[in-house]
Amino acid sequence: MNIGIIGAGNVGGGLGKIWVKKGHKVIFSFSRNQEKLMALAGAAENSGTGSPAEAVQQSEVLLLSVPWGKVPEALKAAGSLQGKVLIDCTNPLTPDFSELAIGHDTSAAEEIAKMAPGAKVVKAFNSAFAEVYNSESRLFGSRRPTMFFCGDDAEAKKIVSELIMETGFEPTDAGPLKNARYIEPLAMLMIQLGYGQGMGTNIALNLIHR
Numbered sequence: 001m002n003i004g005i006i007g008a009g010n011v012g013g014g015l016g017k018i019w020v021k022k023g024h025k026v027i028f029s030f031s032r033n034q035e036k037l038m039a040l041a042g043a044a045e046n047s048g049t050g051s052p053a054e055a056v057q058q059s060e061v062l063l064l065s066v067p068w069g070k071v072p073e074a075l076k077a078a079g080s081l082q083g084k085v086l087i088d089c090t091n092p093l094t095p096d097f098s099e100l101a102i103g104h105d106t107s108a109a110e111e112i113a114k115m116a117p118g119a120k121v122v123k124a125f126n127s128a129f130a131e132v133y134n135s136e137s138r139l140f141g142s143r144r145p146t147m148f149f150c151g152d153d154a155e156a157k158k159i160v161s162e163l164i165m166e167t168g169f170e171p172t173d174a175g176p177l178k179n180a181r182y183i184e185p186l187a188m189l190m191i192q193l194g195y196g197q198g199m200g201t202n203i204a205l206n207l208i209h210r
Ligand SMILES: NC(=O)c1ccc[n+]([C@@H]2O[C@H](COP(=O)([O-])OP(=O)(O)OC[C@H]3O[C@@H](n4cnc5c(N)ncnc54)[C@H](OP(=O)(O)O)[C@@H]3O)[C@@H](O)[C@H]2O)c1
Pocket: 006, 007, 008, 009, 010, 011, 012, 030, 031, 032, 033, 036, 065, 066, 067, 068, 070, 089, 090, 091, 092, 093, 125, 126, 127, 128, 129, 130, 131
């Protein structure tokens, strides 16, 4: 699969490197530091760098991994996302990271879908810490953490579900995009546990069934 990373920071860099190792063609974009993008792409034949618009042109799947306040700028730089699968891993945090800036009657995912007409937006990868994406393995002991995802396009959700599985998580379909209203506060809970309660960022969610 061809995957464009828009925002190659903690999350975009970590996930992009995993996907390069899995054999996907990955384009890293939207850093203020071109050398950082080149270092992420490394020497692998199946990775490269470019502008967000180039990443979009060369990819059928895009990961939007920028701070909430930078979303409009990143989407503007990306150009039309018509027909593309757009994975939204953002959390709509206030600038001091202490609260969600929006919620209850909307979500970052729904706002992004409005800003990117024609994109098949899937919320995913927002509820695990970047430390987990930048670790050697996603396993906690023998357990794969859960990754909740949601969206309105069945085909796009299938693609993202497979990508979640390949990344080392147990995908859990949380329903329509509107349910990002519940997945985003879940990430806020993780932030509170990690930082507020001092558990650190090497923690993850695991849904159990019986
Ligand atoms: N960190 C986590 O554990 C985590 C986990 C799940 C979800 N998320 C969410 O994922 C998104 C990305 O988080 P992150 O931790 O990966 O962020 P980050 O490390 O700050 O990366 C953000 C990326 O956006 C780029 N960018 C371009 N222009 C920018 C500007 N003017 N200001 C700031 N950044 C700019 C940054 O470029 P530079 O390379 O120049 O900095 C960087 O590549 C956020 O919405 C966050 O809430 C984060």
